[in-house]
Amino acid sequence: MLLKTCKGFLKFWIPSGLLGIYHRWRHRPIRQILNWQIDYPQLNKVRVEDLFPGIDSVVTRVPLIALNTEDPWTLPLRELAVLAAICLYRQPRRIFEIGTYQGASTLAIALNTPEDAEVYTLDLDPSTRQTHKHGLGTGGFPQFEIGIHYRESPVRSKVHQLLGNSATYNFEPLLNSMNLVLVDADHTYEFVKKDTQTALALLAPSGIILWDDYVWTERNPACAGVTRCLNELGRSKKVYQIEGTRLALYRAEDGEN
Numbered sequence: 205m206l207l208k209t210c211k212g213f214l215k216f217w218i219p220s221g222l223l224g225i226y227h228r229w230r231h232r233p234i235r236q237i238l239n240w241q242i243d244y245p246q247l248n249k250v251r252v253e254d255l256f257p258g259i260d261s262v263v264t265r266v267p268l269i270a271l272n273t274e275d276p277w278t279l280p281l282r283e284l285a286v287l288a289a290i291c292l293y294r295q296p297r298r299i300f301e302i303g304t305y306q307g308a309s310t311l312a313i314a315l316n317t318p319e320d321a322e323v324y325t326l327d328l329d330p331s332t333r334q335t336h337k338h339g340l341g342t343g344g345f346p347q348f349e350i351g352i353h354y355r356e357s358p359v360r361s362k363v364h365q366l367l368g369n370s371a372t373y374n375f376e377p378l379l380n381s382m383n384l385v386l387v388d389a390d391h392t393y394e395f396v397k398k399d400t401q402t403a404l405a406l407l408a409p410s411g412i413i414l415w416d417d418y419v420w421t422e423r424n425p426a427c428a429g430v431t432r433c434l435n436e437l438g439r440s441k442k443v444y445q446i447e448g449t450r451l452a453l454y455r456a457e458d459g460e461n
């Protein structure tokens with residue numbers, strides 16, 4: 205009873221800004237507290253229906269691959285559904301994905317884009333996986349087959365599988381031509397920054413960039429690199445978090461802040 209009264213008293217007297225800081229401290233581990241200003245989502249949250257009016261009535265085809273998997277690398281069902289809906293709504297003809305993995309997101313894109321769409325998707329050459337220097341060290345990747353999910357699908361002919369390190373890949377022939385770019389590869393800061401520069405350079409005048417893992421959980425702290433990079437980008441460009449998802453979005457038509 206006494207405790208309750210004290211809490212009520214404190215709430216009444218401590219200004220709300222200070223209370224906010226107290227709650228952040230209370231609910232986050234010390235490593236994150238030290239970084240909270242840059243590593244926690246700060247972008248404006250916008251509902252996908254507000255970004256794309258009428259999108260809630262599109263009927264998409266979403267691969268159910270993510271339904272029964274705990275695989276942390278595959279885009280979850282909700283994000284796959286939003287990606288599919290954006291594809292159906294915007295009808296991008298040229299798409300670039302950085303980070304194919306087993307191809308769940310590639311398949312969602314291929315299933316929901318026009319018949320003549322071209323989906324370029326890049327992943328590390330498997331022969332370099334164990335020597336590749338990534339943001340957390342060298343090698344250590346799990347065994348997986350790149351693009352296995354789209355490989356047997358009727359829409360596979362839309363997909364161009366590219367192999368290479370996104371940090372050094374030659375994107376020159378594809379610059380300024382993509383209607384949609386999905387960034388979902390190495391989530392550490394330096395790599396996301398490079399991939400984001402690449403995505404901006406790949407974009408056609410009315411293109412869209414989507415990033416996965418702008419919002420992340422304790423299980424995947426390395427994703428804080430995505431959050432940091434996009435919080436920085438959000439200072440100069442209109443980048444949004446899509447509400448209810450871990451996706452962030454930039455539309456070239458929205459331009460600078």
Ligand SMILES: C[S@@+](CC[C@H](N)C(=O)[O-])C[C@H]1O[C@@H](n2cnc3c(N)ncnc32)[C@H](O)[C@@H]1O
Binds near residue numbers: 279
């Ligand atoms: C989170 S998974 C992508 C998941 C995929 N978008 C999906 O929904 O199924 C990240 C992928 O990026 C690849 N990757 C990591 N670093 C990379 C780099 N520097 N260049 C290209 N691909 C990279 C990994 O091999 C992995 O397959």
